[in-house]
Amino acid sequence: MTEFLSDEMVLNMGPHHPSTHGVLRFILQTDGEMMRRAIPDVGFLHRGIEKIAELLPYQAFMPYTDRIDYLASICCNFGYALTVERLAQIEVPEKAEYLRVISAELTRIGSHFVGLGALLLDLGAVTPFVHALREREVYNDLMESLCGARLTHNYVRIGGVSYDEPPGFREKTRRFIDHIEYEFLDEFNELASFNTIFINRMKNVGVITAEDAIEHSLVGPNLRGSGVKHDIRKNDPYSIYNRFNFDIPVGHGKFGTMGDCYDRYWVRVEEVMESCRIIRQALELMPETGPVRTKLPRVFKPPKGEIYVRTECPRGEMGFYLISDGGKNPYRLKIRTGSFSAAAMIGEVSQGVMVADLVTIIGSFDVVAPEIDR
Amino acid sequence: MTNAAAQYFRNIKDAVRTTAKGMKITLKYWLREPAITIEYPDRLGEGRTADDIVQDRFRGFLRLDSSICIGCLQCMKTCPIDCILITTEKIGEERHLTRFDVDQSKCMYCGLCVEVCPTSAITFSKRFEGACYDIRELCISHIHQPAPVAKPKAKEKEG
Amino acid sequence: MKISDLIALLKERLRDVIVGIEEMPNNDVMLEIKRHDLLPVLTTLKKDKELGFISFTNQLGVDYGDSFAVIYNLYSFALGNKLTVKVFLEKDNPEVDSVERLFRGANWFERETYDLLGIRFKGHGNLERLLLPSDWEGYPLRKDYVYPEEYHGMALKRKTLFEE
Amino acid sequence: MPAQYNLVNRLNEDSRMILTTVDRALNLARANSVWYLLMGLACCSIELMQTGGPRADIDRFGSLFRATPRQSDLMIVAGTVSLKMAPRLKRLYEQMADPKYVIAMGSCANCGGLFNLSYSIVKGVDKILPVDVYLPGCPPRPEALTEALIKIQEKIKNERYLRKKE
Numbered sequence: 001m002t003e004f005l006s007d008e009m010v011l012n013m014g015p016h017h018p019s020t021h022g023v024l025r026f027i028l029q030t031d032g033e034m035m036r037r038a039i040p041d042v043g044f045l046h047r048g049i050e051k052i053a054e055l056l057p058y059q060a061f062m063p064y065t066d067r068i069d070y071l072a073s074i075c076c077n078f079g080y081a082l083t084v085e086r087l088a089q090i091e092v093p094e095k096a097e098y099l100r101v102i103s104a105e106l107t108r109i110g111s112h113f114v115g116l117g118a119l120l121l122d123l124g125a126v127t128p129f130v131h132a133l134r135e136r137e138v139y140n141d142l143m144e145s146l147c148g149a150r151l152t153h154n155y156v157r158i159g160g161v162s163y164d165e166p167p168g169f170r171e172k173t174r175r176f177i178d179h180i181e182y183e184f185l186d187e188f189n190e191l192a193s194f195n196t197i198f199i200n201r202m203k204n205v206g207v208i209t210a211e212d213a214i215e216h217s218l219v220g221p222n223l224r225g226s227g228v229k230h231d232i233r234k235n236d237p238y239s240i241y242n243r244f245n246f247d248i249p250v251g252h253g254k255f256g257t258m259g260d261c262y263d264r265y266w267v268r269v270e271e272v273m274e275s276c277r278i279i280r281q282a283l284e285l286m287p288e289t290g291p292v293r294t295k296l297p298r299v300f301k302p303p304k305g306e307i308y309v310r311t312e313c314p315r316g317e318m319g320f321y322l323i324s325d326g327g328k329n330p331y332r333l334k335i336r337t338g339s340f341s342a343a344a345m346i347g348e349v350s351q352g353v354m355v356a357d358l359v360t361i362i363g364s365f366d367v368v369a370p371e372i373d374r
Numbered sequence: 375m376t377n378a379a380a381q382y383f384r385n386i387k388d389a390v391r392t393t394a395k396g397m398k399i400t401l402k403y404w405l406r407e408p409a410i411t412i413e414y415p416d417r418l419g420e421g422r423t424a425d426d427i428v429q430d431r432f433r434g435f436l437r438l439d440s441s442i443c444i445g446c447l448q449c450m451k452t453c454p455i456d457c458i459l460i461t462t463e464k465i466g467e468e469r470h471l472t473r474f475d476v477d478q479s480k481c482m483y484c485g486l487c488v489e490v491c492p493t494s495a496i497t498f499s500k501r502f503e504g505a506c507y508d509i510r511e512l513c514i515s516h517i518h519q520p521a522p523v524a525k526p527k528a529k530e531k532e533g
Numbered sequence: 534m535k536i537s538d539l540i541a542l543l544k545e546r547l548r549d550v551i552v553g554i555e556e557m558p559n560n561d562v563m564l565e566i567k568r569h570d571l572l573p574v575l576t577t578l579k580k581d582k583e584l585g586f587i588s589f590t591n592q593l594g595v596d597y598g599d600s601f602a603v604i605y606n607l608y609s610f611a612l613g614n615k616l617t618v619k620v621f622l623e624k625d626n627p628e629v630d631s632v633e634r635l636f637r638g639a640n641w642f643e644r645e646t647y648d649l650l651g652i653r654f655k656g657h658g659n660l661e662r663l664l665l666p667s668d669w670e671g672y673p674l675r676k677d678y679v680y681p682e683e684y685h686g687m688a689l690k691r692k693t694l695f696e697e
Numbered sequence: 698m699p700a701q702y703n704l705v706n707r708l709n710e711d712s713r714m715i716l717t718t719v720d721r722a723l724n725l726a727r728a729n730s731v732w733y734l735l736m737g738l739a740c741c742s743i744e745l746m747q748t749g750g751p752r753a754d755i756d757r758f759g760s761l762f763r764a765t766p767r768q769s770d771l772m773i774v775a776g777t778v779s780l781k782m783a784p785r786l787k788r789l790y791e792q793m794a795d796p797k798y799v800i801a802m803g804s805c806a807n808c809g810g811l812f813n814l815s816y817s818i819v820k821g822v823d824k825i826l827p828v829d830v831y832l833p834g835c836p837p838r839p840e841a842l843t844e845a846l847i848k849i850q851e852k853i854k855n856e857r858y859l860r861k862k863e
Contacts, residue, residue, distance in 0.1 A: 480808050506848075
């Protein structure tokens with residue numbers, strides 16, 4: 001303890017801090033305004049979801065997957081359902097696949113809105129956040145009409161989805177994505193993304209090279225922001241994603257160095273547009289009628305075995321490693337989330353930056369506390 | 375020197391232009407009709423109640439239709455967190471429901487009990503208002519006096 | 534790469550150390566090795582030009598009742614293949630070499646496994662509890678874990694409303 | 698004008714006329730400026746943010762979020778409280794200035810909710826803080842949170858602030 005340099009100071013940030021996106025704590029070792037180190041301290045939302053999985057039947061665990069990443073609950077539902085289905089080799093009806101993809105992509109849009117808005121809020125721009133929340137309300141209404149809840153949707157079931165589309169859903173969704181793609185994003189970019197002050201705060205901050213990103217197991221938009229073209233939806237296609245035509249946006253140093261905060265931000269903006277493209281195609285291709293759920297036995301027991309399934313969530317790859325012993329509960333379920341490695345990375349990239357830039361870096365990684373802690 | 379001066383004026387121009395842009399967007403939403411804000415609970419609009427601001431499938435408080443409940447206890451067994459408590463008793467010849475309590479403070483509104491119910495006796499209502507000063511108020515009894523359970527076979531004949 | 538080709542390639546490269554190799558559902562290969570071979574094998578898998586399993590996607594520990602296991606999920610951008618590496622550990626001495634130096638992303642995964650299952654990683658720079666408080670007792674994901682009654686004066690049981 | 702906004706309607710009933718009127722005036726001011734602490738812990742924090750957002754717009758009631766406990770009157774515990782977080786939550790509550798109120802938002806804050814099976818969760822925030830209003834829902838809608846805030850306002854209006862020490 002005596003080794004402290006005279007002008008060094010230890011600063012505590014969090015766990016309750018408006019810019020740490022939930023309960024996340026950082027111990028900062030600072031020298032004036034410069035930061036020597038930032039040590040993340042996580043676990044303030046550790047709820048033991050993996051243990052709960054071992055105590056519940058397969059179907060009853062579904063609502064818990066909503067709470068792993070509450071901003072993208074359908075993507076988590078989807079991943080879990082897919083894992084069990086692949087292990088038990090359950091066929092999913094055609095229409096259910098489309099509904100899953102549409103709702104998952106809608107969730108991605110809604111999730112990125114909060115991610116982008118919260119980043120801007122952290123940097124002091126309150127208005128774009130409110131604009132993003134306004135659009136999120138439309139998305140919430142849409143999801144509520146589809147599955148009955150605003151946030152914790154619990155829509156996907158093992159072997160299908162819980163409800164068919166409500167009347168007028170396609171029309172409403174089309175209107176929503178048209179509004180997002182052609183109107184809202186332009187407005188949002190005008191308001192925030194191309195703002196000089198915003199660009200200056202974001203560019204060349206928190207640069208991660210492609211090698212570093214892979215080395216640190218970064219996934220999803222954080223990895224793509226460093227220029228690695230890797231998306232599970234393309235590279236290891238699941239469900240019906242290979243039927244759609246879409247691009248993988250990658251960072252290319254739009255304003256600064258490749259892999260800086262702006263690139264990670266911009267990848268998310270472009271992902272919203274790609275999601276709109278996928279939804280538009282899926283709405284065209286979706287069959288009018290058909291079953292949406294395979295009938296499962298009430299006591300459902302998948303065969304013995306181990307499986308690892310990855311899906312692409314808004315915060316990157318979400319992997320479910322499921323070990324089944326043939327019983328009615330999972331034997332072990334490990335959930336690998338994108339925010340977990342991103343949170344570890346924050347500590348690595350924030351060496352030698354300004355304290356104010358730490359907020360930028362945290363925001364650009366778009367971490368969600370329950371995803372880190374589970 | 376001239377460079378710096380040019381930059382200075384360019385900055386002013388930029389500031390004015392971006393402020394005008396932002397204000398334009400703000401004005402657009404300010405004048406928008408209808409307004410985005412739903413003024414719950416006072417001004418919901420013409421003849422609208424709190425139930426109308428939620429969508430049809432909204433998963434609100436649980437509701438029981440005790441006349442068609444067959445007392446199979448499926449909902450109680452399937453609930454992962456035991457927020458439903460049902461007791462049945464044999465009074466005379468028939469089985470009676472003596473207690474059907476739902477702990478709404480604990481419920482996670484997942485819908486597993488609704489899906490599993492064979493007669494759709496337990497369903498979601500649209501009610502979402504339930505703030506109270508005492509948590510015991512959130513334990514809602516659906517049965518006030520013993521009610522005979524419906525017979526599953528009779529139900530099928532009707533259907 | 535096809536699964537059968539990958540298995541053949543792995544058998545050729547890691548001839549001496551493979552305990553078991555089999556196909557897993559979802560286009561995956563399960564490679565089982567012995568505990569002391571872990572670090573050399575993962576080094577080969579990462580550094581080998583042809584294999585190139587440079588992406589460390591997941592790691593977990595499992596309590597199989599009579600033994601522990603640590604499972605690593607790797608991904609190769611070059612091949613487009615997944616690989617699962619499994620190491621069994623004894624119940625009374627769950628210790629394995631840390632791969633933190635090899636894959637820097639493994640750092641927190643190993644801390645989490647240590648936190649929740651009590652598997653020690655030899656050579657890890659900072660093996661402390663990650664998710665639970667540092668004064669927590671026991672390892673929750675073990676099958677024989679007993680829930681604590683109270684923690685720092687906070688009782689962990691709650692009467693249901695039905696009892697009140 | 699609703700009855701509770703009327704300052705002098707109980708003029709004849711109450712003998713301590715002036716004191717109650719001051720009470721009422723104070724309570725009216727207090728009830729319409731409930732600033733809440735941004736205590737977003739888990740899923741409910743998103744609904745808490747949306748309550749402050751454009752559609753529910755809790756600013757209509759004079760409530761706005763504060764990031765610091767020193768300036769807030771109301772703590773909305775929005776989400777799951779883990780055992781690691783509990784001491785911090787308690788400290789934040791202690792840092793708030795009196796009089797202070799707590800809303801337990803959502804099932805987890807009410808009684809542990811769906812995480813009752815977990816080993817690291819505080820089963821109900823009322824084990825560590827005095828809770829004024831319980832709000833069911835998982836998570837509650839923004840409108841439901843608005844209703845809880847109205848309940849808090851009602852509670853404030855019925856309090857006798859100046860005569861508390863008797």
